[in-house]
Structures are given as C-alpha cells and as structure tokens.
Amino acid sequence: MGYPPLSHATWTPEQDEVASVRRPRNLAASPRPGLSADALRYHFLAERLNEVVFHLDRLGQFTFLGPTWTVLTGLTVEDELGQALVARVHPEDRAGVQGMLESIGARLQASFRLELRLLTAREPVWVELAAFSSPTGQGEVLGTLTDITERRQLQERLREADRMATLGMLVPGFAHEMNNPLAFMSANLEYLVAQMGQAARGPGAEAGQVSQWLEAVEEIREGAERLRQTIGHLRGFRIEPGQGPVDVNAALDTVGQLVSSALRSRGRLVRDYGAHALVAGGDGALRQALLNLVLHAVLSLPEDADPEEHAVRLVTRDDGQGHVVIEVHDTGPGLTPDALAQAFAPLPAHESHRPGPALSVCRDIVHGLGGQVSVTSSPGRGTCFRMSLPVLS
Numbered sequence: 431m432g433y434p435p436l437s438h439a440t441w442t443p444e445q446d447e448v449a450s451v452r453r454p455r456n457l458a459a460s461p462r463p464g465l466s467a468d469a470l471r472y473h474f475l476a477e478r479l480n481e482v483v484f485h486l487d488r489l490g491q492f493t494f495l496g497p498t499w500t501v502l503t504g505l506t507v508e509d510e511l512g513q514a515l516v517a518r519v520h521p522e523d524r525a526g527v528q529g530m531l532e533s534i535g536a537r538l539q540a541s542f543r544l545e546l547r548l549l550t551a552r553e554p555v556w557v558e559l560a561a562f563s564s565p566t567g568q569g570e571v572l573g574t575l576t577d578i579t580e581r582r583q584l585q586e587r588l589r590e591a592d593r594m595a596t597l598g599m600l601v602p603g604f605a606h607e608m609n610n611p612l613a614f615m616s617a618n619l620e621y622l623v624a625q626m627g628q629a630a631r632g633p634g635a636e637a638g639q640v641s642q643w644l645e646a647v648e649e650i651r652e653g654a655e656r657l658r659q660t661i662g663h664l665r666g667f668r669i670e671p672g673q674g675p676v677d678v679n680a681a682l683d684t685v686g687q688l689v690s691s692a693l694r695s696r697g698r699l700v701r702d703y704g705a706h707a708l709v710a711g712g713d714g715a716l717r718q719a720l721l722n723l724v725l726h727a728v729l730s731l732p733e734d735a736d737p738e739e740h741a742v743r744l745v746t747r748d749d750g751q752g753h754v755v756i757e758v759h760d761t762g763p764g765l766t767p768d769a770l771a772q773a774f775a776p777l778p779a780h781e782s783h784r785p786g787p788a789l790s791v792c793r794d795i796v797h798g799l800g801g802q803v804s805v806t807s808s809p810g811r812g813t814c815f816r817m818s819l820p821v822l823s
Contacts, residue, residue, distance in 0.1 A: 477496060477497055479496065479498065479574075480498060480576075480577075481496075481498065481574040481575060481576045482495065482496050482498045482499045482502055482574060482575040482576075483495075483496040483498075483572075483573075483574055484496070484499075484515070484572075484573055484574070484575065485564075485570065485571070485572055486515055486531075486570060486571040486572075486573075487569075487570055488535065488568060488569035488570060489514070490514050490515055490516060490528075490531050490571070491512055491513060491514050491515070492510050492511050492512065492513055492514075492515060493511065493512075494511075495507045495510055495511065499575075502548075502550070502555065502557070502575065502577055503518075503548065503549075503550035503551060503555075504550055504551030504552055505550065505551050515527070515531075516528050516531070518548055518549050519546055519547070519548060519549070520546065520547035520548070520549060520554050522547075523546040523547055525675065525710065525822060526544060526546065526710030526799075526800065526820075526822065527544065527546060527559065529710065529820065529821075529822045530542045530544060530561065530800065530820060531561070531571065533752050533820065534561065534563045534569075534571055535569045537563070538751060538752040539751065539752055539820070540562065540563045541560070541561060541562040541563065542559075542560075542561055542800050542820065543558060543559065543560050543561075543797070543800055544558070544559050544710075544798075544799070544800040545557070545558050545559075545578065545582070545797075545798035545799075545800075546559055548575065555577060555579050556577075556578050556579045556581075556582040557575045557576055557577055557578060558575070558576045558578050559573060559574075559575055560573050560574045560576070561573035611652070611653030611654070611656045611657055612653070612657070614649055614653055615649070615650045615653040615654065618646040618647075618649050618650050619646075619650065621642075621646055622643060622646050622647070625639060625642070625643060675708035675709065675710065675822050676708065676709055676710075676716050677706075677707075677708055678705065678707050678708075678709055678746055678754055678756060678819070679703045679705075679706060679746060681716055681717050681720055682701070682703075682720060682724075682744050682746070682756070683701075684717060685717060685720045685721045685724050686699050686701070686724070686744065688721060689721070689724055689725055689728050689742075692725070692728050692729070693728045693731075693742060694737070695733065695737060696728060696731040696732070696733060696735075696737055696740060697728075697731045697737050697738075697739075697740030697741045697742060697761065698737065698738065698740070698741040698742075699741070699742055699744070700741050700742070700743040700744070701743075701744050702743060702744065702745045702746075703744075703745075703746045704745070704746055704747040704748070705746040705747050705748045705754045705755075707746070707748065707754040707821045707822075708821065708822045709754060709799070709801075709819040709820065709821060709822060710799055710800065710819075710820065710822055715795050715798070715799070716795070716799065718791070718792075718795060719791075719792040719795040719796055719803075719817070720756070720758075720817075722789060722791060722792040723758045723789075723792055723803075723815045723817070724742060724744070724758055726758075726789065726815070727742045727758050727759070727760035727762070727813070727815070728742055728760075730760050730762030730763070730813060731760060731761065731762050732762070732763070739761075740760075740761045740762070741759075741760075741761055742758065742759065742760050742761075743757075743758075743759040743760075744756075744757075744758060745757040745758075745759065748821075749818065752820060752821055753801075753818045753819060753820055753821060754818070754819055754821050755816060755817070755818050756816070756817040756818075756819070757814055757815070757816050757817075758814070758815045758817075759812060759813075759814045760812050760813050760814075761812045762812055762813060763809060763810060763812075764807045764808050764809045764810055764811050764812055764813055765805075765807040765809070765813055766809060770805065770807050773789055773805045774789050774790050774792075774793040774803070774805075775790060776790040796817055796819070799819060800819070800820050801817060801818050801819035801820065802817070802818045803815065803816065803817045803818075804816050
C-alpha cells in the first residue's frame with residue numbers, strides 16, 4: 431500500500447494539539463480528504479514521533495516524510511518528496527546504504543539498521559537508519575531516521591579510550607618486534623663500517639668480502655622493511671570515516687600481524703577463510719572491532735602451556751543470505767555463565783573473567799555497520815565470537 435504525501439499547507443502539528451484539546455480525534459473529519467482510515471492513522475502517528483518516518487518507492491525516492499524531517503535537517507518536506515534517499519546520505523556512506531536498499535529490493539533481506547551521516551541544511555548529522563521491506567511486496571521501503579549525534583560522540587570517546595588501552599596491551603609486543611630488527615641492523619652496520627675501513631687501508635676488496643657486505647646490506651634492508659610494516663600497523667590503528675568498502679580477509683590478516691607477538695608464547699594463529707567479501711565500514715573501525723575480538727581470544731589462552739596445544743582460529747564464510755560471517759575461536763578455558771551473560775556489558779561485574787579490551791566497543795562498531803555480534807562459550811571448551819556483516823553488492 432502506498433501512502434500519499436503529507437500536505438502541511440492544510441494541517442500542522444500545532445493544529446493537531448489544539449484539536450486534541452477541543453474534541454477527541456475524529457479521523458473521518460480529518461482535513462486530508464481522500465485518505466483511508468489506515469493512511470490517516472499512519473500520518474497521525476508519524477507526526478508525533480521523534481524519529482523521522484519515511485516511505486520510499488521502488489526507485490528509492492521519498493513518497494512520504496514525517497514533519498520531524500524539517501526539525502532534523504532544516505529542509506522542507508515538500509522539497510524532498512520525489513528525491514532519492516541516497517542523495518541525502520554523505521558520499522562516503524552511500525555505497526553501504528545503496529547496497530542495503532538493493533538487497534531489500536532483491537528480497538535478500540527484509541530489513542536492516544545502519545548508522546550513517548545525513549546531509550542537512552547545516553552540517554552532517556549522524557542518524558540510525560532502520561529500513562523494512564513494505565508488506566506490499568513491490569520493492570517499497572518503510573523506515574525511520576533517528577538522530578544519534580550525541581550517542582555517536584559518547585561512543586567515539588569510549589572508543590578512543592579503548593583504543594589507547596588496547597595499544598597499551600600491544601606495546602610490549604611492538605617493542606619486541608622493533609628491537610629485533612634494530613639489533614641486527616645495528617650489528618650489520620658496525621660490521622660494514624669495520625670491513626670497509628679495512629678495505630680502505632688494503633690493496634683492494636676480495637670477492638668474498640663483497641659478498642658478505644651485500645648480505646649485510648640485504649639484512650639491513652629486510653629489517654627496515656619490518657620496521658616500516660610495524661609502524662604502518664600502528665599508524666593504521668585509527669577510525670576512518672566512511673562506510674567502506676573493506677576486504678574482510680585483509681583486515682583479519684592485519685589484525686593477525688598486530689597480535690603476533692602477544693600470541694607467540696601462547697599458541698598458534700590458524701586462518702580458515704571460506705569467504706572473499708567486501709563490507710561497509712571505515713577500515714579503522716572494522717579493524718578495531720576485529721582486533722578487540724582477536725586480542726580477547728589471545729589473552730584467554732594460558733601463558734604456561736605448550737603453544738602448540740592452543741590456537742586462535744579465524745574463520746570467514748558466506749551465510750548465503752547476503753552476509754559474511756566472521757568467527758574468532760580460541761582454545762582457552764571458556765567463560766563462566768555469569769561472564770558470558772555480561773560479555774558485551776559496558777561495565778562488567780566480573781572483569782577478572784574478561785581480560786582484554788572492552789567488547790562493548792566492538793558491539794557498538796558492528797551495530798553501526800549494520801551487523802550483529804554474538805558469543806558462545808562453555809567452561810573448558812573455549813569461546814567463539816561470531817560477527818555477521820552485510821556484504822556490499
């Protein structure tokens with residue numbers, strides 16, 4: 431069922447408030463002639479919600495907008511009707527929204543939620559887009575837009591604090607990774623200086639000496655490259671604006687390199703990539719969510735056991751419904767029932783059972799990308815974190 435656009439020229443929310451005081455609402459007496467009782471109820475509810483209610487036709491164009499749209503954006507409803515929703519979405523977020531709408535149109539999914547930036551008459555605002563396939567089955571979409579700007583600001587502060595805490599856990603490993611190449615680079619440089627000094631005082635360098643010099647130079651080059659990669663991982667550990675696209679397996683590989691030092695004394699890293707997918711999400715945001723889960727898995731492994739007996743396994747697979755599933759398995763002691771119930775709580779009561787970064791940050795990031803995250807565990811049998819993200823078409 432389609433819904434005719436709301437006419438603000440004949441009726442305003444202020445008039446509604448006056449009418450509600452003078453007499454009970456009589457839908458049949460509404461100044462919107464030609465609308466059915468169901469359509470009138472739809473308009474009536476949309477006018478009173480804090481969220482922006484909208485309706486899109488099969489082309490993704492607005493055919494209805496609640497009056498809260500003007501409060502949120504500073505733009506008139508009349509000017510926006512007939513315009514495409516994605517035209518009002520920040521350019522860096524459009525690919526994700528377009529992909530979701532196409533999935534609904536192709537009946538690959540019935541609904542989705544996604545956090546994005548909306549272009550307004552002032553500056554972009556963060557909103558949560560909730561979209562649902564219309565019951566008409568004609569490719570239309572019903573949904574709401576909720577202002578979450580303040581919530582995003584709070585989340586960013588929490589995310590920054592968590593990012594710093596996570597880096598604090600990784601710093602000892604990074605220091606080890608950088609000290610090793612620096613040590614042999616320094617030794618090779620001293621060797622080259624000594625050998626070149628001798629050659630300068632002698633009749634000429636022998637072929638064997640030249641070969642040794644080249645070998646030392648190659649080791650220095652290799653060490654410099656390792657340092658460059660390590661520093662690159664540190665610089666890349668930040669939130670990037672936008673909604674992608676991001677290669678899931680590449681992001682997991684980067685996270686695996688970040689935790690390699692911390693994992694070396696505890697267990698092995700096993701990769702089982704069954705899906706090759708691009709998802710929406712700034713690379714830094716998704717990387718932080720994945721790092722939180724993987725680092726949590728690494729720190730759950732016992733420190734005094736044989737590393738060959740324990741592992742963190744990274745799995746990707748296609749669920750066949752337009753989503754990629756990412757699983758992080760560990761062979762640690764598992765979570766107690768109390769810790770499992772509070773795994774994603776912002777302030778867990780049993781922090782001692784949950785080493786590692788705040789998993790609530792991971793949950794917020796994943797939800798903001800239109801996905802879901804869950805955890806299963808049992809004492810003595812390890813833990814599995816499971817993340818589901820919509821794939822970009």
